[in-house]
Amino acid sequence: MIDHLILSNDNKIIFLILDGLGDIPDPAHSHRTPLEAANKPNIDSLAVERGVLGRTIPVGVGITPGSGPGHLSLFGYDPEEYEIGRGILEVLGLNMEIRAGDVTARGNFCTVRDNVITDRRAGRIETELGQELCARLASAIPTIDNVEVLIKPGVSHRFGIVFHGEGLSDEIEDADPHKDGRPFVLPAPKNPQAKRTASVIGSFMKKALEVLKGEPKANGILLRGFSKRPDIPLFPEKYRMESLAITTYPMYRGIAKLLGMKVEKEPRDYGESVSILRDHYGKYQFFFMHIKETDVAGEDGNFEAKVEAIEGVDKIVPDIYALKPKVLVITGDHSTPCALKGHSWHPVPFLIVADTGERDGIAFHEKNCVRGSGGTIYAKELMTLAMAYGLKLDKFGA
Amino acid sequence: MIDHLILSNDNKIIFLILDGLGDIPDPAHSHRTPLEAANKPNIDSLAVERGVLGRTIPVGVGITPGSGPGHLSLFGYDPEEYEIGRGILEVLGLNMEIRAGDVTARGNFCTVRDNVITDRRAGRIETELGQELCARLASAIPTIDNVEVLIKPGVSHRFGIVFHGEGLSDEIEDADPHKDGRPFVLPAPKNPQAKRTASVIGSFMKKALEVLKGEPKANGILLRGFSKRPDIPLFPEKYRMESLAITTYPMYRGIAKLLGMKVEKEPRDYGESVSILRDHYGKYQFFFMHIKETDVAGEDGNFEAKVEAIEGVDKIVPDIYALKPKVLVITGDHSTPCALKGHSWHPVPFLIVADTGERDGIAFHEKNCVRGSGGTIYAKELMTLAMAYGLKLDKFGA
Numbered sequence: 001m002i003d004h005l006i007l008s009n010d011n012k013i014i015f016l017i018l019d020g021l022g023d024i025p026d027p028a029h030s031h032r033t034p035l036e037a038a039n040k041p042n043i044d045s046l047a048v049e050r051g052v053l054g055r056t057i058p059v060g061v062g063i064t065p066g067s068g069p070g071h072l073s074l075f076g077y078d079p080e081e082y083e084i085g086r087g088i089l090e091v092l093g094l095n096m097e098i099r100a101g102d103v104t105a106r107g108n109f110c111t112v113r114d115n116v117i118t119d120r121r122a123g124r125i126e127t128e129l130g131q132e133l134c135a136r137l138a139s140a141i142p143t144i145d146n147v148e149v150l151i152k153p154g155v156s157h158r159f160g161i162v163f164h165g166e167g168l169s170d171e172i173e174d175a176d177p178h179k180d181g182r183p184f185v186l187p188a189p190k191n192p193q194a195k196r197t198a199s200v201i202g203s204f205m206k207k208a209l210e211v212l213k214g215e216p217k218a219n220g221i222l223l224r225g226f227s228k229r230p231d232i233p234l235f236p237e238k239y240r241m242e243s244l245a246i247t248t249y250p251m252y253r254g255i256a257k258l259l260g261m262k263v264e265k266e267p268r269d270y271g272e273s274v275s276i277l278r279d280h281y282g283k284y285q286f287f288f289m290h291i292k293e294t295d296v297a298g299e300d301g302n303f304e305a306k307v308e309a310i311e312g313v314d315k316i317v318p319d320i321y322a323l324k325p326k327v328l329v330i331t332g333d334h335s336t337p338c339a340l341k342g343h344s345w346h347p348v349p350f351l352i353v354a355d356t357g358e359r360d361g362i363a364f365h366e367k368n369c370v371r372g373s374g375g376t377i378y379a380k381e382l383m384t385l386a387m388a389y390g391l392k393l394d395k396f397g398a
Numbered sequence: 399m400i401d402h403l404i405l406s407n408d409n410k411i412i413f414l415i416l417d418g419l420g421d422i423p424d425p426a427h428s429h430r431t432p433l434e435a436a437n438k439p440n441i442d443s444l445a446v447e448r449g450v451l452g453r454t455i456p457v458g459v460g461i462t463p464g465s466g467p468g469h470l471s472l473f474g475y476d477p478e479e480y481e482i483g484r485g486i487l488e489v490l491g492l493n494m495e496i497r498a499g500d501v502t503a504r505g506n507f508c509t510v511r512d513n514v515i516t517d518r519r520a521g522r523i524e525t526e527l528g529q530e531l532c533a534r535l536a537s538a539i540p541t542i543d544n545v546e547v548l549i550k551p552g553v554s555h556r557f558g559i560v561f562h563g564e565g566l567s568d569e570i571e572d573a574d575p576h577k578d579g580r581p582f583v584l585p586a587p588k589n590p591q592a593k594r595t596a597s598v599i600g601s602f603m604k605k606a607l608e609v610l611k612g613e614p615k616a617n618g619i620l621l622r623g624f625s626k627r628p629d630i631p632l633f634p635e636k637y638r639m640e641s642l643a644i645t646t647y648p649m650y651r652g653i654a655k656l657l658g659m660k661v662e663k664e665p666r667d668y669g670e671s672v673s674i675l676r677d678h679y680g681k682y683q684f685f686f687m688h689i690k691e692t693d694v695a696g697e698d699g700n701f702e703a704k705v706e707a708i709e710g711v712d713k714i715v716p717d718i719y720a721l722k723p724k725v726l727v728i729t730g731d732h733s734t735p736c737a738l739k740g741h742s743w744h745p746v747p748f749l750i751v752a753d754t755g756e757r758d759g760i761a762f763h764e765k766n767c768v769r770g771s772g773g774t775i776y777a778k779e780l781m782t783l784a785m786a787y788g789l790k791l792d793k794f795g796a
Binding site for chain 2: 024055060061062063064066067068069080083084086089339343344346366370371
């Protein structure tokens, strides 16, 4: 829709994304949400002075998004049209490089006895052992049938794997019985075109069994979530904005890279995030700043930690806004209510700070966002709205 | 969308449907709606303590739904994709059995003079006469060209009819001129495949003329709304919930049956509805409780009766909630404003009572629902939302 309307100008848009920001009222905290309970004078003064409030639905009414769809929507992609596979997310999370055509997967070390998986997590082996075993696999099986194999350890029994070669397909069933006590399985092709890839990966898995033979627990591997880099329009081209991602967590750096954003070095704290923003402010028009702590607190069910994370972000907001972006958007990619200890379907509050907006004149939290003039929109529409407030969209039709 | 996300668990969802619940402010009642004017302490205390308010649009903005689309939407079916024909509704309303492939229709006795319909309603004959004439037709023409004919009287000149046989089609024009003073018509096929069915039904109508020849008023029949049982996914399979319908009116029992819900015996009053719910609570996960009185009051333009019906329902709500459903939804299938004495397009207020929600903290009525955190959604999205609050949906995407 907006492709032909985009005006290229140097107006700056900053997306300050507090992962899992949205929450629900907590009876133990006077029925307030963390965002409502947090002392955030800087954000609220922007909200009151020049804020437009609203809520986003990440994917659909009642639908709880994973991190992939949550971020794709925020960046204006239809999460039902584009999908980032689980393998891709895993290897991105491990900072591995992916090239076009590579097939990726999530891996587990597991315990195999008489061809039966007795423990899909190999007794949750130490991370150090996982690292050692990954190194052993990498040196023993660097390639298989002309396909290059790249493997990188994660935490405990987990690893990411990338198969690099000609004509590979990701149309492959999980090589994972998904439950203990079932037989060890090799990958099955979903269609004839995937036959060769499934056979190559199957050979790799059989060789891995030999390499790991002597291990008491981690004597086999499982692979799942086979996926390729999605064929997705690049963000800087789609919106005609040079774009910079500033994020502390590898997975979000990975998603940003996938969309063609520039990714700066990993900041150690919020202060350094702002320094990076300031140092590169002139060269870019769009900035994606990702804060993970709100989501972690939500997943832990830790109301106080979520409040603290929000208050921490509030302290850097004056430095961010001092750069005078045309548009500052503060929101999340989904809700992670402390009471539910996980992602949820609840609409996500957003605040758009701009001098081209409706100015709702109220503080930023879930309850006020229900009655904000931004309304309740699909997350995939938020980029268009931000572009509009940034005066980056031409008129539609004569 | 949600098909692959559904988690099967024993969390209970109750839909308490007050037919035609929504209304508009009445100048004669201090500009309050019946739902606003009703004294309903039980519903409102649930609303305040753990309620999420919002509104549904049954079909589309400005579109007034019939009972079929109203209920299909509530149950999460797209009312523009699935259609329950008028014939089907009529015969379901008469509690007739329909088998796959049957063609159904609504029937009228009418007056025919010199091949012209002089009265499409046969002078609104007594119900008893209609019953007698249906019995006469049934015994005179039990089958025609190997097609079984089932006929059941309704009120006055109305009856339902089912044609049961091989290879029947419902692609047939109404055998009804729709206005008095026009010629008697036989059914015309809409396409060549429907030719045989149209001819069979035409033969039946001609035989009926002979059987009814001596009648002073009801000497002919009209048939319209030819329709088959729609090819529609069954509710219990779609949502992976064993489902029970508790309704006093035949038509709603019919819709429930069509969707594959179990239907318990017809309750005589609200109290018995609750007893049925309680007696079968363990075996099911989803309960559809239908209350007709609100709609009847709306159709009659009787504000006080609608208030009374709502207050009557309020009295059984504590017994319903005492069963501790994970989610209790109180809403309507459409609005039936007293001022309009009929179904209307006005969005329908809903209340979701759950411990996983936003807790709006306000009483349940149309005006508060405008500002509820459930927002204004399409009715077909309400089931997804209820499933979400019931923790019955997995995450979408990695």
